[in-house]
Amino acid sequence: MDLPKVYKKFLEDKTEIGEAYRELGHAIHRSGPLNERERTLVKLGMAMGARLEGGVHSHVRKAIDAEITPDEIRHAAVLGITTLGFPASMANMTWVQDILSGE
Numbered sequence: 001m002d003l004p005k006v007y008k009k010f011l012e013d014k015t016e017i018g019e020a021y022r023e024l025g026h027a028i029h030r031s032g033p034l035n036e037r038e039r040t041l042v043k044l045g046m047a048m049g050a051r052l053e054g055g056v057h058s059h060v061r062k063a064i065d066a067e068i069t070p071d072e073i074r075h076a077a078v079l080g081i082t083t084l085g086f087p088a089s090m091a092n093m094t095w096v097q098d099i100l101s102g103e
Helices: 005-013 015-030 036-049 053-065 070-078 086-100
Strands: none
Touching: 005 015, 036 053, 036 070, 036 086, 053 070, 053 086, 070 086
């Protein structure tokens, strides 16, 4: 996965913080019963709900790595229509497609 330049630069400049952040993420993932696929979809949904364009991009890439299909990823965006609203879901679908169109 190609990481954003700003994130790579941060990791270069703040190595200790980057390592601690990654370890926190690993610890959180290991702490509960959800499998990788479920965790990936939950985190994608949270990024969509928070309207974090970069987060949606990142979690779509992670979903692809977790072998979640493009149709399943798009379905996650559509599910938000009745919870987040139509405009927010259209933004999410656009951000999903930003990544899927490059696949």
